[in-house]
Amino acid sequence: MASAPTLPISNPQSESQPPIATPAFRAFLSRLNATVRHGLSQRRPWLELVDRSSFSRPDSLSEAASRIRKNFSFFRVNYLSLLALSLALSLLSHPFSLLVLLSLLAAWIFLYLFRPSDQPVVIAGRTFSDRETLGILVVSTIVVVFLTSVGSVLISALLVGLAVVCAHGAFRMPEDLFLDDQEPANSGFLSFLGGAASSAAAAAAPVVATRV
Numbered sequence: 001m002a003s004a005p006t007l008p009i010s011n012p013q014s015e016s017q018p019p020i021a022t023p024a025f026r027a028f029l030s031r032l033n034a035t036v037r038h039g040l041s042q043r044r045p046w047l048e049l050v051d052r053s054s055f056s057r058p059d060s061l062s063e064a065a066s067r068i069r070k071n072f073s074f075f076r077v078n079y080l081s082l083l084a085l086s087l088a089l090s091l092l093s094h095p096f097s098l099l100v101l102l103s104l105l106a107a108w109i110f111l112y113l114f115r116p117s118d119q120p121v122v123i124a125g126r127t128f129s130d131r132e133t134l135g136i137l138v139v140s141t142i143v144v145v146f147l148t149s150v151g152s153v154l155i156s157a158l159l160v161g162l163a164v165v166c167a168h169g170a171f172r173m174p175e176d177l178f179l180d181d182q183e184p185a186n187s188g189f190l191s192f193l194g195g196a197a198s199s200a201a202a203a204a205a206p207v208v209a210t211r212v
Helices: 022-040 061-092 095-113 130-146 149-171 189-209
Strands: 121-123 126-128
Touching: 022 061, 061 095, 061 149, 095 130, 095 149, 126 130, 130 149
Parallel strands: none
Antiparallel strands: 121 126
16 A cells, blocks of 8 residues: 655745844834833823913013923923924825835835844845945935935924924913923933934844844
């Protein structure tokens, strides 16, 4: 009696790895989500921001500057959220710029930051080294931000957001705000910026270190 043919058994270890270092990428997203949540939890109530009884015209430019400084210390999370909202609305109204920025971000993530070092970039049959890939990404970023309409869209959105923030800070009286002088200057949403940067560095460090 003939024996049954042996079925081929695939080796899971020989299968190709995903294009992204999944554990590092998931750790980055987890840390980024945690820092965003922590930063937004420090914001002040929006009704307090738009209390009409607290608005008055400043008597001088020095008083306006002092009000802006004090109000930013108290409403910094809200102000930075307004800047982010201005950027988001500007990009949504310019879909091409949004698509270009998302493509650039995806290129950095997929081709350099979270790409396994043992998987080189191959385009049209040509293999690019890590330094070549980094150089192409840096040049592409400079071209996109400074030599296309994307840069003007970003700068315009930031200027509009800064104008709104400065106008609110100059006209809102800070006398009714209980500022905590012991609170560190980098707390709140600013700590989110630092936390996000440190999270990105911590998540990408093992990958980048192997390429340097």
